Amino acid sequence: MDGKIGSIKSYITGPGLQKLIAVGALIVLYIFFSIFGNHFLTGDTFVSILDSSYYIGFLAIGVTFVIITGGIDLSAGTVMVGSALIGGVAYNVWKLPIALCLVVIMVSAVLFGVFNGLLVGKLGLPPFIATLGTQFISLGYCSVIAKVQTQTYPSLTSPDGWFKQVFYKNHGFPMGAIWLIVFFIIAWILLNKTILGRYTYAIGSNEEAVELSGIKSSNWKVAVYIVNGVFCGLAGIIYAATYSSITPQTGNGQEMYAIAACVIGGTSLSGGIGSLSGTILGVFVISVLKTGLLSMGLPVQWQQVLIGVVVLLAVLMDVIRSKKAKKA
Amino acid sequence: MIAPGRNEVKKLGEQASEIILNMQNIDKKFPGVHALKQCKFSLKKGEVHALIGENGAGKSTLVKIMTGIYSEYDGEYTFCGKKVRFQNVKEARQAGISIVHQELNMMNDLTVAQNIFIGRESKGFFCNDKDINAKAEKLIRDFDIQVRPDELLKNLSVGKAQMVEIARAMSFESTKVLVLDEPTAALSEGEAEDLFKKIADLKARGISVVFISHRLGEIMRIADRVTVMRDGEYIDTLDIENCTTDDIIRLMVGREILEEPKQKNNVKPNAPVVLEVKNLRSSKIKNVSFQLKKGEILGFAGLVGAGRTEVMRLICGADRMESGEIIVNGKISKIKHPKDAIKNGIGYLSEDRKRYGLILGLPVGQNMVLPSYDKMSDMGFVNEKKCSSEAGKFIDKLKIKTPGEKQLVKNLSGGNQQKVVISKWLMKNIDIFIFDEPTRGIDVGARAEIYNLMDELAAAGKSIIMVSSDLTEILRMSDRIIVMCEGKVTGELDISNANQNDIMRLATKHEKEGH
CATH class of the missing domain: 3.40.50.300 (P-loop containing nucleotide triphosphate hydrolases)
Incomplete structure (x- = not known):
């Protein structure tokens, strides 16, 4: 009994703290915007909060895996948009059926994941540098394939528009939310119930000890970047379903929202610590901020300022906590 | 060129035998460890004084107090006739005591001159490489080191880098005592010879050298006196002229044996x-x-x-x-x-358990199972029940003191952590x-x-x-x-x-x- 109370206590003062604070922040923000925003507490606003969470949510889930291994992915945003762009080329230029185009998006994103994985896992490049390179490559190369033409996906009313109903909205019902929940559960099982998940945490905590336990950590890192690629691809599909027209040479900066969501949710950039539930909370904190400030009539730029402040506060809390832990 | 023989050097040293550094009743405790117990040490002007003892004997701690790295201790420390308590390395250096560490403290991407004069580049804000190169040149010539002042440190051999560090120590005009911490550990034979020549040279200039080494042969050759330490205690100081290597070895190991040694080889002859x-x-x-x-x-x-x-x-x-x-x-x-x-x-249990053996932030059970997940999972899914029952079995068998397999390994004592590592390999049938x-x-x-x-x-x-x-x-x-x-x-x-x-x-x- 004592042990249980003790472990709850140590959870709250330890890794759980940041998640609790994220929940608190979410509630406070919600109350704040309900009072000061216009029409914030409506179903429409709630749906638009969900809408702006989808693709960031998928990106953030993938990036969480990478960050827990002690890595980072700066290419997630450009890989997402770039893959959606190539999918658009497949539809408009190669005239493939829309279902195959979605497969093209997935294949493209997974290949970038393999590329990142090989650079980091096999060639030993620092993740920051490797994925920075991939960011530029995906930004440029996907635009080249699209001949720098904006790619348009079929509209909801056209025969090929069914994919929007599946991945975006079905008669006003937010389908993206369903997919996010489904893939959140799959990712959660992957991270918490499988060997891959165990090794993800273990590598982030102490890679040398993992190696000396006879595990080829390089292979597992490749696997983690591939998982990340899968989620970038899913994000790409949702992105295509949401926005219809994909502009070349965009997408950079989106990964920063994903990384920010992870950090707000308590995932440590030094690796070994993190959770998907925290990441999803972080995604919602960002979405609520975006939507809420809009409902207050503040210009978009204020969202960015506030997201920056929230990220800094979140990391500051992590720094203070680990300093305390070191003293104890 | 042949290094000066011992007797030649000795004559020079004997001209002045006043004691310039004296430490008495030095006592130092760390949490859980009594590192120095009422130790003493004295150093004469112009002598080479070796400090020897097994690992953990307290040599390093003593030297760190001598050179101002540790300022909290009990006991009396006099230098040049004055009572001192150096608060930091800078104070000790200004008083005239410099140390060259075993792991050289040099900046590999800077030049020889920049290394020697780091912190003293110029009086103003702007640096003048010409100026310090000229000063370094003089110093290098003075010490007869074969390097250029504008050479990058990373291009030097360990031996040369060490010479440069000694030159840096000597570039402080106040230096009277030079402490060398295992200087020959990383040197080739020729480089060691060079170093001994330099030490003889320093001695001739009236500098006192404290020389930490495990190598009895070189101590016999270059030292005037040797102080032996063991388990944080001062054992004895001997004149090299009147002792043999066997005397020193006997002093180094002569501790009371608390544990009975094993009597005989227990391995079956036909194993x-x-x-x-x-x-x-x-x-x-x-x-x-x-x-x-x-x-x-x-x-x-x-x-x-x-x-x-x-x-x-x-x-x-x-x-x-x-x-x-x-x-x-x-x-x-x-x-x-x-x-x-x-x-x-084959399973390896590292000397540095925390770094190589364990994943401190993970629970006891996960640490034990880490190499064995192939046996503990179905189709990639971890079989939690099997993991915890296996972990529980070893916690009981090895009597590991932990509230359970979910306890984080960092909260366990050293002995119990070691048992977790042993369990890890037992589970893997090593x-x-x-x-x-x-x-x-x-x-x-x-x-x-x-x-x-x-x-x-x-x-x-x-x-x-x-x-x-x-x-x-x-x-x-x-x-x-x-x-x-x-x-x-x-x-x-x-x-x-x-x-x-x-x-x-x-x-x-x-x-x-x-x-």
Whole structure:
């Protein structure tokens, strides 16, 4: 009994703290915007909060895996948009059926994941540098394939528009939310119930000890970047379903929202610590901020300022906590 | 050119024998460790005074107090007739005491001159490389070092870099005492000769040198006096002229033996060889060969830096060998990764458990299961029930003190952490255990438990290699003892005819001294 109370206590003062604070922040923000925003507490606003969470949510889930291994992915945003762009080329230029185009998006994103994985896992490049390179490559190369033409996906009313109903909205019902929940559960099982998940945490905590336990950590890192690629691809599909027209040479900066969501949710950039539930909370904190400030009539730029402040506060809390832990 | 003989140098030193540095009743405690117990040390002007003792004898702590790195201690410290208590290295250096550390404190991407004058580049804000190059040039010529002032430090050999650091210490005009912490450890024979010439030169200028070394031969050659320390205590100071290496060895190891040494080799005479290592080589290892028998505890003795850990890391696949053969149960095994070693039944228990053995932020159970997930999962999904029941079994069997397998491993004591590592390998059905310093950082009570566990493993037919720098531990545990020095095996002893003096002699048997 004592042990249980003790472990709850140590959870709250330890890794759980940041998640609790994220929940608190979410509630406070919600109350704040309900009072000061216009029409914030409506179903429409709630749906638009969900809408702006989808693709960031998928990106953030993938990036969480990478960050827990002690890595980072700066290419997630450009890989997402770039893959959606190539999918658009497949539809408009190669005239493939829309279902195959979605497969093209997935294949493209997974290949970038393999590329990142090989650079980091096999060639030993620092993740920051490797994925920075991939960011530029995906930004440029996907635009080249699209001949720098904006790619348009079929509209909801056209025969090929069914994919929007599946991945975006079905008669006003937010389908993206369903997919996010489904893939959140799959990712959660992957991270918490499988060997891959165990090794993800273990590598982030102490890679040398993992190696000396006879595990080829390089292979597992490749696997983690591939998982990340899968989620970038899913994000790409949702992105295509949401926005219809994909502009070349965009997408950079989106990964920063994903990384920010992870950090707000308590995932440590030094690796070994993190959770998907925290990441999803972080995604919602960002979405609520975006939507809420809009409902207050503040210009978009204020969202960015506030997201920056929230990220800094979140990391500051992590720094203070680990300093305390070191003293104890 | 031949280095000045001892007698020549001595004559110069004897002209002035006033005591310039004196430490009395020095006592220093760290949490849990009494590092220095009422130690004393005195240094004459212009003498070379060697400080010797086993690892953990307290030499480093004493020197750190001497040079201002530690300012909190009990006792009296007088320098040049004045009572002093240096608050930091800078104060000590200004008073005239400089230290050259074993790991050189130099900036590899800066030039020789920039290194020498770091912190004193110029009086203003802008630096003038010409100016410091000229000053460095003078210093270098003065000390007869073959380097250019504008050469990058990373392009120098270890020996030259060390000379530069000595030159830096001497560039402070106030320097009267120079402390050299194991200066020859990384040097080639020729470089060591050069260093001895420099030391003789410093001595001739009236500088006193404190010389920490494990190498008895070089102490006999260049020192005037030697102070022996053991287990944080001052043992004796001898005049080199009136003593032999055997006298020094006797003082170094002459501790009371608390643990009864093992009486006889417990290995059955017909026990098969489970591991044979032939001509193992790497950058630090020179032709190491040995055999390990089933049920044997093979002790690896030697001083820190003798290359024992390096040998073990090669065997367990953590580092790559240059050449050599590892034969497990009669079959040549290619070991390129720890995975291969484990497949051959070899498990390594590192001296640095926290860094290489455990994942501190993960629970006890997950640490134990880490190498065995292939047996503990179905189709990639972890079988939690099986994991916790297996972990629970070993917690009971090895009497690990933890509230449960969910407890984070960092909250366990050192002894219990070691048991977690042992469980990890037992779960993986390891046959050959390599224990590197098995009881480092473990208190006395838990130590006995670990010893019993190792004895039980050996009795159950497992084979053990035990690297230890603690001679009592070596004598308490081993059936056979291999002694290493500078990457080479210098001797092999059966427990029935092994003693501390013999081991220490082999452990300090440096070839370049021509014994």
